Amino acid sequence: MHRTTDGEILSTAVLRTVAESSTAERLAAAQRLVYGPILDWVRHSPFHTNALGHSVHPPLTDITLGSWMGASLLDLAGGTPSRHGATLLVSAGLLAAIPTALAGAADWTETEGADHRIGAVHALGTDAAVFLFLGSLVARLRGRHALGVGLAAAGNAVAASAGFLGGHLALTRGIAGRAGPTERGG
Template sequence: MPGVEFTERIERSPRADRPIRILAKAVRRRIGPGLLRDLLHGVPLGKPLHPPLANLSLGLWAATAVLDVTRSDPRASQLLVASGLATATPAVAAGIVDWSALHREQQRVGFVHAIANLTSLGLYAGSLAFRLTGRDRTGRLLSFVGLGAASVGGYLGGYLAYRQAAGSNHAEPVTHLVPLGWHDLCEIGDLPNGRPVTRRLGYIDLFVLRVGGTVTVLADQCAHLAGPLHQGRLISEEGVACVVCPWHGSTFRLSDGAVVHGPATAPQPSFETRVRRDGVLQVRPAQA
């Protein structure tokens, strides 16, 4: 396995930035905003689709290694390899769509992660071909090498997820940071009409939008990678008012912070509002 220092060097190295930039742009252009992109991001699941699919493939191939070591039924090994290849295909599609919407440092590690996983995919495809033609020994050898490449890819994927926080929910977890009850935020007269601004409540930055006498309040840090929502665009999506994150285009419903389009998969925490008689805007976390 590569050490942390080696992985940090990948994160800092600009050597692959040109192909990364070209590939990421091509992916975003080819798979634009819409249902397919949202499905690949995992928006309907509420979490990224790529990790569970990748783990399933890795588990199937690890089981293949156990059968190969024990010289069990070769047909069972063939089935496991083929099943791993079948689940790897949508995992690759979901992974590259997620990767195209990451920060550059994350994309650098993800680029090497993808190379390792595609190498593993090619080795397992070759292994299956040899197994089907009766050359089990060569097939087993390619599987073992493929498992090694997949393990390196898995390590880098873990670094992406846990060290670089790719795919994690970056929206403020307000329930444990805001005490129960209503809290004074600002004078409603100080808020511009129709233009979102940011206001601070304790430790939390809030997205605040006043339209006439109605005020909408969400956590300001985008759930995808913490982009500032108050700098985003206001749009209408099928008649529903939404805000689009300025960094990677995640779209949230203003009424409750629900995800309309990815790459974000977690909703924005939302707040209930009321205005006191003296014009002070009060907020509290929306009740589930």
């Protein structure tokens, strides 16, 4: 465990910084403005359901992230014969990212305060990961395999960082269970 100078665990310091950030608040406001119609729709869509007893967003992330991680594992260990499989996995992850993002956006519509700011930064990070994987797919389809591999590795790193924030919201703050603010302690 890495601790900051005052003994605070680094991960806690990162979460606190994002949660209290005025920049994250401005980002959330911009996302509400840009994605307003989509947010209104997803809030009343099948992506906003408790059919599983909780949000559908966390299990959907397993499909997206699993596809992308699988592609990178094939890139590292599979050699030239695995390039087609890795390309298919990048594509599958991009397709799975659509319902995953919609379900996450639906959950985000019910947040406020620190959770809303953390969710906004989480969404920005996942958007960046999607664009890196889209670049990876384009590079692979154009025969620039090494560039595709590099973009996928960067995409996985960004997705892991964004996932840290999303995991905090889902597991620590209880967003995935859709508990009310008083039940989440906020």
